[in-house]
Amino acid sequence: MTTERPRPLVAGNWKMNGTRAATETFSAILEGYDAGLRSKVDLLVCPPATLIYLFAVAAVGTPVKVGGQDCHAATHGAHTGDISAAMLADVGASYVIVGHSERRTDHGETDEMVKAKARAAITAGLTPIVCVGETREERDAGRALAVVGAQLAGSMPEEAARAPVVVAYEPVWAIGTGLTPTVVDVAEMHGFIRQSLVDRFGAAGRNMRLLYGGSVKPGNARELLGVAEVDGALVGGASLVAEDFLAIARAYMA
Numbered sequence: 531m532t533t534e535r536p537r538p539l540v541a542g543n544w545k546m547n548g549t550r551a552a553t554e555t556f557s558a559i560l561e562g563y564d565a566g567l568r569s570k571v572d573l574l575v576c577p578p579a580t581l582i583y584l585f586a587v588a589a590v591g592t593p594v595k596v597g598g599q600d601c602h603a604a605t606h607g608a609h610t611g612d613i614s615a616a617m618l619a620d621v622g623a624s625y626v627i628v629g630h631s632e633r634r635t636d637h638g639e640t641d642e643m644v645k646a647k648a649r650a651a652i653t654a655g656l657t658p659i660v661c662v663g664e665t666r667e668e669r670d671a672g673r674a675l676a677v678v679g680a681q682l683a684g685s686m687p688e689e690a691a692r693a694p695v696v697v698a699y700e701p702v703w704a705i706g707t708g709l710t711p712t713v714v715d716v717a718e719m720h721g722f723i724r725q726s727l728v729d730r731f732g733a734a735g736r737n738m739r740l741l742y743g744g745s746v747k748p749g750n751a752r753e754l755l756g757v758a759e760v761d762g763a764l765v766g767g768a769s770l771v772a773e774d775f776l777a778i779a780r781a782y783m784a
């Protein structure tokens with residue numbers, strides 16, 4: 531069994547931001563991802579679906595990956611407005627975020643639905659990034675570990691034992707608020723998530739990347755990314771500015 535740490539991944543979730551003009555930002559990310567950074571950390575950008583193809587074409591010949599922000603659990607059919615995992619793969623995506631708290635809240639996505647989406651992603655050859663995280667009320671009630679444990683149990687597909695899957699811990703109260711948990715709380719949660727994954731998936735659970743997300747900025751990246759069992763970041767707002775996104779990745783250049 532290998533005890534080597536997974537290679538870090540810094541992923542940007544652009545959410546519903548960006549038109550074709552944002553290709554300029556993406557190009558700046560591609561240009562700034564120099565040999566030093568490449569040797570230390572993987573980069574992924576998940577733009578709105580309308581930009582995936584454009585970005586994937588721009589990224590050809592570079593190691594930067596492009597991903598989707600959601601997918602439907604079905605391969606095709608009468609699902610107006612939805613996009614399947616195979617469609618994302620077809621336009622050049624290699625990852626897809628599933629179960630983001632904004633999807634869970636805005637679209638009523640349950641753990642069961644998230645699991646089905648993650649499974650569909652794996653079947654299409656994508657790496658799903660399964661998001662989990664507690665609300666402020668749940669943390670204040672001392673239920674953070676229980677809530678995240680239940681989300682993990684319900685959202686992670688059995689296929690994670692043999693296919694690459696990334697887990698992102700994103701405390702809901704830290705998303706877009708500028709608030710972050712203490713490093714002690716992040717360490718406790720990531721240690722708990724790691725143990726849960728090892729208990730369920732064995733060696734695959736030990737090697738899975740665990741990202742932290744929620745108000746990651748250039749100013750706090752080094753501290754947050756230095757926590758044990760944090761294998762990278764899922765970055766929202768700061769990923770919309772090339773220099774900030776790259777500065778977060780440079781936390782690994784220490």
Ligand SMILES: O=C(CO)[C@H](O)COP(=O)(O)O
Nearest residue numbers: 543705706745764765766767
């Ligand atoms: O999705 C997120 C990062 O990808 C998450 O919602 C955090 O957003 P941020 O607080 O704006 O970084």
